[in-house]
Amino acid sequence: MEEYKKNQLQEASKWGLILGITIFALNLAGSAFGAAIAILCSVLQIFAIYVINMNIGRKMRTLKEMYTFGDSMKTILLTMVFSGIIVGAGEFLVKLNSIDYFDKVFELQLERFKNNPDYIQILEENRGMMERIMGNPITMVIIGIINMVIFGGVIGLVNSAYLRNDRQIK
Numbered sequence: 001m002e003e004y005k006k007n008q009l010q011e012a013s014k015w016g017l018i019l020g021i022t023i024f025a026l027n028l029a030g031s032a033f034g035a036a037i038a039i040l041c042s043v044l045q046i047f048a049i050y051v052i053n054m055n056i057g058r059k060m061r062t063l064k065e066m067y068t069f070g071d072s073m074k075t076i077l078l079t080m081v082f083s084g085i086i087v088g089a090g091e092f093l094v095k096l097n098s099i100d101y102f103d104k105v106f107e108l109q110l111e112r113f114k115n116n117p118d119y120i121q122i123l124e125e126n127r128g129m130m131e132r133i134m135g136n137p138i139t140m141v142i143i144g145i146i147n148m149v150i151f152g153g154v155i156g157l158v159n160s161a162y163l164r165n166d167r168q169i170k
Contacts, residue, residue, distance in 0.1 A: 004063050008075055015056045016082020022048045023083060023148070024090040049155045052079070057163035069164045076156035080148040088144020092137045106130075 023045055030041030053076050060075050061067040106127060113119045123130075133139050 004060075007063055008060060008078065011056050011059060012075055012078035013082050015052050016079045017086060019048060019052045019079065019152075020083035020086025020090070020148075022052075024087050027087070027091070028094070046155065049152050050159065053152070053156055053159040054163070057159055061163055067164060069160045072160035072163045073153075073156055076159060077149060077153055080152035080156070081145055083152070084145030084148030085141055086144075087148060088141035089137070091144060092140035095134060095140070 026041040026045050026048070030038035056075055056079055057072050060071070064071060106123070109123055110120055113123070
C-alpha cells in the first residue's frame with residue numbers, strides 16, 4: 001500500500017507538470033491569437049486533461065488489485081493540484097512581465113459592461129484592490145489550483161467511472 005501511494009505521488013506530479021505546461025501554453029496561445037483560436041485552445045485543453053487523466057489512471061490501475069472510483073479521483077485531483085500550481089505560477093509570471101496587462105484586462109471589462117453604469121462604477125471603485133489581488137503570486141497559484149481542480153475534477157468523474165476495476169461481474 002505504501003508503494004502504491006509513493007507511485008501515486010510520483011505519477012501525479014509528473015503528469016501534473018506535463019498537464020500544467022500544456023494548459024499554460026494553450027492559455028497563452030488562446031489569449032494571443034483571438035477568439036477562434038481561443039475556442040480551439042479550450043477544446044484542446046479539455047482533450048489534454050482527458051487524455052492525461054486516462055493515461056495516469058491506466059498506469060495506477062495496474063498497481064492496485066481493487067482500483068476504485070475513489071482511488072481514481074484521488075489520483076486525478078492530485079494531478080490537477082500539481083498542474084494548477086504550474087498554471088497559476090505561469091499566469092503570474094506573464095502578468096508580472098507585462099506591465100500593461102491589468103490595464104488591458106480592465107479596459108476589456110469596461111468595454112464589455114459599457115451598458116451597465118452601476119457595474120462600471122463598482123469596477124472603477126475597486127480597481128486598486130483587484131490589482132493587488134491579481135499581482136499577488138499566492139493568489140494566482142490558488143486561483144490556478146482551484147480552476148484546475150474544478151475543471152479537471154469534472155472531467156475526472158467520467159475518467160474515474162471508466163477506469164475503476166471494482167465492478168462485480170456476474
